[in-house]
Amino acid sequence: MAKEREKKLFTTLFGSYAAELKLLITTLLLLCTVATFLQFIPSRFTISASDLRFCISRVSTSQTLLNTTTNTNTNTNNLTVTEKLSTVTSTPPPNLPPPPPSPPLVQTEHVTENGIIKRAFNPYGSAAYNFITMGAYRGGLNTFAIIGIASKPLHLYSKPTYECEWISDTDADTNVGVRDPVTTVGYKILPDWGYGRVYTVVIVNCTFPKPLNTDNSGGKLILNAATSGGGDTSLNITDRIEALTEPKNSVDFNIFTSKPKYDYFYCGSSLYGNLNPQRVREWIAYHVKFFGPSSHFVIHDAGGVHEEVYEVLKPWIELGYVTLQDIRDQERFDGYYHNQFMVVNDCLHRYKFMAKWMFFFDVDEYIYVPPKSTIKSVLDSLSEYNQFTIEQMPMNAKLCHSADYGKTYRKWGIEKLVYKDVKKGIRRDRKYAVQPRSLFATGVHMSQNLDGKTTHKTEGRIKYFHYHGTIAQRRESCKMFLNSTATTYDKTPYELDTTLRDLAGVIKKFEQKMIGNKVQKTRL
Numbered sequence: 235m236a237k238e239r240e241k242k243l244f245t246t247l248f249g250s251y252a253a254e255l256k257l258l259i260t261t262l263l264l265l266c267t268v269a270t271f272l273q274f275i276p277s278r279f280t281i282s283a284s285d286l287r288f289c290i291s292r293v294s295t296s297q298t299l300l301n302t303t304t305n306t307n308t309n310t311n312n313l314t315v316t317e318k319l320s321t322v323t324s325t326p327p328p329n330l331p332p333p334p335p336s337p338p339l340v341q342t343e344h345v346t347e348n349g350i351i352k353r354a355f356n357p358y359g360s361a362a363y364n365f366i367t368m369g370a371y372r373g374g375l376n377t378f379a380i381i382g383i384a385s386k387p388l389h390l391y392s393k394p395t396y397e398c399e400w401i402s403d404t405d406a407d408t409n410v411g412v413r414d415p416v417t418t419v420g421y422k423i424l425p426d427w428g429y430g431r432v433y434t435v436v437i438v439n440c441t442f443p444k445p446l447n448t449d450n451s452g453g454k455l456i457l458n459a460a461t462s463g464g465g466d467t468s469l470n471i472t473d474r475i476e477a478l479t480e481p482k483n484s485v486d487f488n489i490f491t492s493k494p495k496y497d498y499f500y501c502g503s504s505l506y507g508n509l510n511p512q513r514v515r516e517w518i519a520y521h522v523k524f525f526g527p528s529s530h531f532v533i534h535d536a537g538g539v540h541e542e543v544y545e546v547l548k549p550w551i552e553l554g555y556v557t558l559q560d561i562r563d564q565e566r567f568d569g570y571y572h573n574q575f576m577v578v579n580d581c582l583h584r585y586k587f588m589a590k591w592m593f594f595f596d597v598d599e600y601i602y603v604p605p606k607s608t609i610k611s612v613l614d615s616l617s618e619y620n621q622f623t624i625e626q627m628p629m630n631a632k633l634c635h636s637a638d639y640g641k642t643y644r645k646w647g648i649e650k651l652v653y654k655d656v657k658k659g660i661r662r663d664r665k666y667a668v669q670p671r672s673l674f675a676t677g678v679h680m681s682q683n684l685d686g687k688t689t690h691k692t693e694g695r696i697k698y699f700h701y702h703g704t705i706a707q708r709r710e711s712c713k714m715f716l717n718s719t720a721t722t723y724d725k726t727p728y729e730l731d732t733t734l735r736d737l738a739g740v741i742k743k744f745e746q747k748m749i750g751n752k753v754q755k756t757r758l
């Protein structure tokens with residue numbers, strides 16, 4: 235009975251207003267199309283999520299606004315989309331100001347002529363963004379890198395596509411906007427494959443067939459990020475992202491070929507948690523001494539650089555050795571370990587042309603080269619490689635020497651933690667350094683996207699001491715005191731290694747010389 239009535243209602247409504255309905259739908263579609271199209275002249279025709287929502291909401295809002303005047307039927311909620319639309323047609327839409335955004339048109343289930351229940355699926359919102367940008371950098375005359383994160387399932391289960399577009403300012407000024415923009419396929423690199431969470435890191439490499447903005451008249455790099463049917467197979471939602479703007483005369487084209495400003499550049503990964511300011515103080519003093527005057531350190535604060543940590547970095551910031559980047563806002567987007575893969579890639583591309591060598595390691599790790607060599611001599615000997623990895627010396631974070639008993643509180647971490655894990659046959663993480671101009675993307679333990687050679691045979695030339703578990707511990711490290719050169723503790727063999735302990739005095743003097751007593755009062 236009800237079915238019968240529904241059908242009748244449908245026929246009545248649809249039948250009598252068929253002509254008007256057709257006209258209205260056509261008009262609406264045409265309007266939306268034209269509106270969308272106008273935005274993209276002279277660029278290519280695409281539909282972005284916001285345009286789509288705008289058009290949908292226009293349809294549904296006019297319906298909502300008008301339903302009271304015509305609809306007396308109690309079955310309103312069971313009407314299908316088409317039927318709802320048909321109610322719109324019964325009165326001509328009045329001239330109203332642009333409607334406020336409203337939820338998209340809801341489809342409801344209905345019974346088809348064959349008696350089959352046609353179910354409806356209504357999407358609401360989107361749980362992960364299509365693309366979140368962190369930075370976009372020019373990498374040469376015709377090439378750019380866009381660094382960001384994107385919905386991981388979108389990349390894992392479908393094939394979103396990227397298109398890069400260059401819009402020159404002069405074209406716009408002189409050419410009444412008809413000249414075609416230059417476009418190219420955006421080649422995506424996923425450096426944290428297998429690690430991402432809600433978001434995964436995406437580097438889009440935009441390499442155009444010809445140099446752009448060479449007269450320095452300005453222009454814009456646009457990224458068209460298309461879901462290409464991932465997320466909703468019926469839609470190719472394309473977000474148009476203004477990734478980079480080059481104002482007139484802003485590009486220094488010499489940097490791509492000239493000698494880099496620094497010999498050694500440190501790109502730190504995301505610093506997070508309740509970091510021990512004393513340990514950070516020791517680390518930065520050690521490495522400024524180690525790398526010397528032609529070095530620079532970029533520290534990324536994901537919440538770890540609290541007031542006391544900032545105090546120990548401040549003197550080095552003032553001397554120009556350290557740049558602090560506040561990246562706390564990335565915490566809103568759930569990626570692997572505070573989005574560290576995005577952060578190191580941003581650092582790589584942002585400072586690519588400022589550094590001869592770039593190092594990637596953590597603030598509980600200390601790079602070391604044997605006496606008689608220097609960091610310069612070692613890197614010169616490795617210059618044919620664009621990347622090399624560095625062997626780890628794992629240091630125990632609680633075993634100390636009994637000679638220090640009672641005096642450990644005043645001693646530096648590298649001074650008192652002297653027992654090295656010498657267990658054999660374990661594959662340990664390595665850290666690495668690169669000649670950044672040859673890299674397109676980077677990882678945390680090494681880069682897999684570079685030109686040129688990589689070597690792992692650096693034993694005896696360079697290594698790093700790793701004091702795992704000390705950087706976020708704000709208590710005295712020494713828990714056990716030993717009085718031997720070799721021991722087994724927790725089934726792991728240890729040997730006394732005083733390499734860095736022996737340097738502590740020199741580092742302390744260096745710190746005093748460079749920044750005086752400014753950080754003398756630092757506590758654990």
Ligand SMILES: *[C@@H]1O[C@H](CO)[C@@H](O)[C@H](O)[C@H]1NC(C)=O
Pocket residue numbers: 298299300301302305310
């Ligand atoms: C449209 O109709 C629905 C249900 O019939 C009602 O809840 C809603 O308030 C109406 N809208 C307006 C703007 O009157």
Ligand SMILES: *[C@@H]1O[C@H](CO)[C@@H](O)[C@H](O)[C@H]1NC(C)=O
Pocket residue numbers: 236237308309310311312
């Ligand atoms: C929808 O239709 C069914 C069956 O005809 C009816 O039982 C139900 O009350 C209707 N729902 C609304 C909200 O009118």
Ligand SMILES: *[C@@H]1O[C@H](CO)[C@@H](O)[C@H](O)[C@H]1NC(C)=O
Pocket residue numbers: 371372373374377378379439440441673674675
């Ligand atoms: C993009 O990739 C090309 C080809 O692999 C490379 O030559 C270029 O340097 C890359 N661009 C950037 C900015 O990394």
Ligand SMILES: *[C@@H]1O[C@H](CO)[C@@H](O)[C@H](O)[C@H]1NC(C)=O
Pocket residue numbers: 279280395397458460461462463470472
């Ligand atoms: C989606 O649109 C983009 C351009 O916006 C295009 O490059 C891509 O090929 C389209 N994908 C599909 C599956 O049609």
Ligand SMILES: *[C@@H]1O[C@H](CO)[C@@H](O)[C@H](O)[C@H]1NC(C)=O
Pocket residue numbers: 636637717
């Ligand atoms: C450590 O050993 C040496 C020699 O075996 C001994 O002279 C010294 O007293 C010991 N020190 C402590 C603190 O046990």
